Amino acid sequence: MDQDVILQVDDLRVHFFTQEGLVRAVDGVSFTAKRGQVLGIVGESGCGKSVTAQAILRIVPPPGEIVGGKIIYYRQSSNNGAGNVTQTVDLTALPARGREMREIRGGEISMVFQEPMTSLDPVYTIGDQIMEAITLHQKVNKSEARERAIEMLRLVGMPRPEETIDNYPHQLSGGMRQRVMIAIALSCSPSLLIADEPTTALDVTTEAQILELMRGLQQELGTTILLITHNLGVIAEMCDDVIVMYLGKVVEHTDVDTLFFNPKHPYTQALLQSIPRIESTKKERLKPIRGIVPDPYAIPSGCPFWPRCDHYIPGLCDREEPDYITVEPDHEVRCHLYDPERKTNAQVNESR
Numbered sequence: 001m002d003q004d005v006i007l008q009v010d011d012l013r014v015h016f017f018t019q020e021g022l023v024r025a026v027d028g029v030s031f032t033a034k035r036g037q038v039l040g041i042v043g044e045s046g047c048g049k050s051v052t053a054q055a056i057l058r059i060v061p062p063p064g065e066i067v068g069g070k071i072i073y074y075r076q077s078s079n080n081g082a083g084n085v086t087q088t089v090d091l092t093a094l095p096a097r098g099r100e101m102r103e104i105r106g107g108e109i110s111m112v113f114q115e116p117m118t119s120l121d122p123v124y125t126i127g128d129q130i131m132e133a134i135t136l137h138q139k140v141n142k143s144e145a146r147e148r149a150i151e152m153l154r155l156v157g158m159p160r161p162e163e164t165i166d167n168y169p170h171q172l173s174g175g176m177r178q179r180v181m182i183a184i185a186l187s188c189s190p191s192l193l194i195a196d197e198p199t200t201a202l203d204v205t206t207e208a209q210i211l212e213l214m215r216g217l218q219q220e221l222g223t224t225i226l227l228i229t230h231n232l233g234v235i236a237e238m239c240d241d242v243i244v245m246y247l248g249k250v251v252e253h254t255d256v257d258t259l260f261f262n263p264k265h266p267y268t269q270a271l272l273q274s275i276p277r278i279e280s281t282k283k284e285r286l287k288p289i290r291g292i293v294p295d296p297y298a299i300p301s302g303c304p305f306w307p308r309c310d311h312y313i314p315g316l317c318d319r320e321e322p323d324y325i326t327v328e329p330d331h332e333v334r335c336h337l338y339d340p341e342r343k344t345n346a347q348v349n350e351s352r
Helices: 049-057 099-104 126-137 142-155 174-186 204-221 232-238 256-261 266-273 340-351
Strands: 005-017 022-034 038-042 064-078 084-090 109-112 192-196 224-229 241-246 249-255 324-328 331-334
Touching (some): 005 049, 022 249, 038 049, 038 232, 049 192, 109 174, 142 174, 174 204, 204 232, 224 232, 241 266, 249 266
Parallel strands (some): 038 224, 038 241, 192 224
Antiparallel strands (some): 005 064, 064 084, 324 331
């Protein structure tokens, strides 16, 4: 096992069993996250990004269930000054409400949720909510927990933390509430921080401040960040490696520079072409991705992206699911364009 790896997700499958039918929200996702790394997960809404994060924390809402795969967490603990000892924990094998999972959730793996106004309890002060997270995972009294909460608010740049700690969520702006969510998530010094759309609904100035804050805290504390977003600008600013997801599958995985300068999957290419470019000198329309994300109850056969793809190969893309192919070192893609044998056979059959 690589000592640098903190999380390994292997063939993760999360299904929702609804009255309308079966939804394969996460369908065979695999990736690894390294210590101290910022790993981005990008894709349109409905591609399974948030459900993947919920599965890691074992908080998938019903009627969703983890039906396959493993989530391996490599937790480190000190060995009486003799160095760190790595313990392998299969999170999918733990009871979701069991003691060990509750110790890990919020203590060693924390999450900044997408919308702070719905994540914070309106009837408790922000201090009470930060202190609750601290007292659940650390052996401190109420006075010590309050001091720690004030320290965390100061760390995330909250103005007048000694006074703000007694405010209620509705008394704070959107950016301040997001800082509170980050303070709660970081209050127990987690090894892994999952940030699910941490800048959604924030203005661009506040968004820049939150991203700068997270980057600074990550460098200072050495925390691994799993950053979920649909904003490629945030990906470029924050991430080391990037996973691109589409309809519950990883379609491309590489480092951030390669993603922007040498994208391979047609979906990744389409995402990049659909964003405005500041260096553009002539008047030109943005190129949107054709169509919409398919209905999760009726996913197309073969490659799920083929109805929207400009490189669609008839008789292949609409019939056979592509394999996950390594196109160059540390660059994997799920596309028939990079499988020469299948591509040639399909073209021969089509010509007949």
